[in-house]
Structures are given as structure tokens and as C-alpha cells.
Amino acid sequence: MNKYIPNILSILRVICSVLLILLIDNRIGFVCLYLVIGLTDVLDGFIARRFMVESNLGAKLDSVADFVFYIILFFICVNLYSSIITVSYKIAIIVIIFIRLINLLLTKIKYKKFVFVHTIANKVSGVLLYFLPVVILFKQNDIIIWIIFIVVFIAAIEELSITIKYSEVKLNRISIFCK
Incomplete structure (x- = not known):
């Protein structure tokens, strides 16, 4: 069991x-x-x-x-907190989602299946995204929010780079810098 x-x-x-x-x-x-x-x-x-x-x-x-959680959370936050979530936040989130979707499409074409790679950066960005609604609600400083977006963006780019670079699928790849 x-x-x-x-x-x-x-x-x-x-x-x-x-x-x-x-x-x-x-x-x-x-x-x-x-x-x-x-x-x-x-x-x-x-x-x-x-x-x-x-x-x-x-x-x-x-x-x-x-992925399901973050997509639903995005739509909930946009609907509930549209006055708090600025246009620049929405654009940043949409860019990150777009990169993730391009990666999914590329993995489907390249590996014949959808792949999400579990890198350290993806794990860190997952934790940061989990706390993002709290940070946005208690918006003390835009810098913290932008740091979270940058980390998530870097994780998305790293995952896309891994998909482009490697011919074999390894779901639990630590980083693009490690085999």
C-alpha cells in the first residue's frame, strides 16, 4: 500500500x-x-x-x-485580487506560463510525451509560488514579488534548456549543470 x-x-x-x-x-x-x-x-x-x-x-x-494548482491559483488570484495584481504581475505570470507551455509542447514533440523535469530550481520556485498569494496580499515590498517571479522565470528557462539540450528524458534531473 x-x-x-x-x-x-x-x-x-x-x-x-x-x-x-x-x-x-x-x-x-x-x-x-x-x-x-x-x-x-x-x-x-x-x-x-x-x-x-x-x-x-x-x-x-x-x-x-x-501545474493544475498554479493555473487555478492564477485565475483565482486574478479574479479575487484584480486590484492588487498589477498588469506587470499579470504579464510576468503569463510569460512564465507561456514558457512552461512551450516546454510541454516541445517535450511532446521531442520525447513523444509531456514531461516536467524536477530540478532544484523548479522545487524552489514551487515553494515560492505557494507563498506568493500571501506575499501579494500583504504586499510590503514589490522587490520580494519580483524576486519570486525571477526565480520562477529562471526555473522555467532552465527546464526548457534541459529539454532542448538532452535527448533522453530524466524527470529528476537536478539542474542543467548536472547530468
């Missing part, structure tokens, strides 16, 4: 991400579900590594769950 838990957590993250839309007007429910999403994101990888049940399917499910 242990070998299925990380995949179940990733699938749960997709379901919870979709449910966030239903809880937009329920702050307590929204925050609780948001915390569950963050917890499942941390736990799925931890459990997979701890019990040595990492798999290509698990890596793909984790990446899909992340």
Missing part, C-alpha cells in the same frame, strides 16, 4: 485544487484546503523518497498536480 500513497496524494492535490474554486467565498475553508494542498505536495515526494517508491508515474502526477 505504501507505494501508492504518493500517487494518491498527488491525485488528491489535483482534486483539492479544483475544489479551491468552490471555496473562494469561504475564507476558512479556502485557507484549510490551501494548507492541505501544500502539505500533500511536500508529503508525496517525501514519502516516495523515504520508502523508495519513486516512479515515473509519481513524478508525472506530481508535476500535473503542481
